Amino acid sequence: QVELVESGGGLVQAGGSLRLSCAASGRTFSRYGMAWFRRAPGKEREFVAVISWSGGNTACADSVKGRFTISRDVAKNTVYLQMSSLKPEDTAVYYCTASVAYSRAVAGQYDYWGQGTQVTVSS
Numbered sequence: 001q002v003e004l005v006e007s008g009g010g011l012v013q014a015g016g017s018l019r020l021s022c023a024a025s026g027r028t029f030s031r032y033g034m035a036w037f038r039r040a041p042g043k044e045r046e047f048v049a050v051i052s053w054s055g056g057n058t059a060c061a062d063s064v065k066g067r068f069t070i071s072r073d074v075a076k077n078t079v080y081l082q083m084s085s086l087k088p089e090d091t092a093v094y095y096c097t098a099s100v101a102y103s104r105a106v107a108g109q110y111d112y113w114g115q116g117t118q119v120t121v122s123s
Helices: 102-106
Strands: 003-007 010-013 018-025 033-039 045-052 058-060 068-073 078-083 092-099 117-122
Touching (some): 003 092, 018 092, 018 117, 033 078, 033 102, 045 068
Antiparallel strands (some): 033 045, 033 092, 068 078
């Protein structure tokens, strides 16, 4: 059973930065794809960024390009989302998710989800 535990959310002023962490356990993740999604109040869930566990291939949504960076630490089994130049519209619950293969992640197919961490950006 894969467990994903997010941390690092909080309240930050516009223009500030936060780093979210997702600690993964329960499997060997060498072929996995890991991603971050977010859901703002009253809105649909939105893809943020994805990374391949083994090769470090990444992609991100246009809305966060140049401001957010996804990375992973293989030794710590942890995926990060570094968020900079935050805007009020980035306010959402951020979810970590995992796919058993990066190709599935790129195709939008996710197998495991974390509980989420709240990010609130004040203007």
